[in-house]
Amino acid sequence: MNKRRIVLVATVISVVLVACGGGGESSVSVDDAWGRTSPSSAANAAFYMVIEGGTEPDTLVSADAAACGITELHISVMSDGVMSMQHLPDGIDVPAGQAVVLEPGSFHVMCIDRQQEFVAGASIPLTLEFAGSGTMEVTVEIRDE
Numbered sequence: 001m002n003k004r005r006i007v008l009v010a011t012v013i014s015v016v017l018v019a020c021g022g023g024g025e026s027s028v029s030v031d032d033a034w035g036r037t038s039p040s041s042a043a044n045a046a047f048y049m050v051i052e053g054g055t056e057p058d059t060l061v062s063a064d065a066a067a068c069g070i071t072e073l074h075i076s077v078m079s080d081g082v083m084s085m086q087h088l089p090d091g092i093d094v095p096a097g098q099a100v101v102l103e104p105g106s107f108h109v110m111c112i113d114r115q116q117e118f119v120a121g122a123s124i125p126l127t128l129e130f131a132g133s134g135t136m137e138v139t140v141e142i143r144d145e
């Protein structure tokens with residue numbers, strides 16, 4: 001590969017990086033925040049979302065929702081065929097330029113001691129606290145899934 005070609009490749013890579021970074025935004029962004037409908041008998045629920053990394057590594061350190069008595073960051077882990085949940089007191093790391101998916105069976109925001117019924121179509125306000133990007137307000141859409 002000659003020098004001119006290397007410069008061209010480097011230019012293409014930087015353009016792609018800018019395109020993927022949401023126009024050069026340094027902070028994380030959150031897409032598709034949702035939760036399952038849950039019967040009134042269930043005390044707990046979980047919220048899921050896609051967190052897109054910014055240009056710098058970041059960490060989701062905590063979450064808070066008025067709809068939950070306690071809100072924690074959890075991960076579901078399979079061990080010896082048994083699914084259990086672990087509290088993540090250090091938060092969830094979001095690498096630069098990568099998406100972290102919170103989904104059933106993996107990372108989730110745990111809503112403990114649910115304060116209201118989660119019916120399909122309900123919108124639950126959720127506050128996310130990132131180490132670098134600061135506080136972010138998102139809306140969790142409740143749906144049957």
Ligand SMILES: [Cu+2]
Pocket residue numbers: 046074075085086108109110
């Ligand atoms: Cu959990």
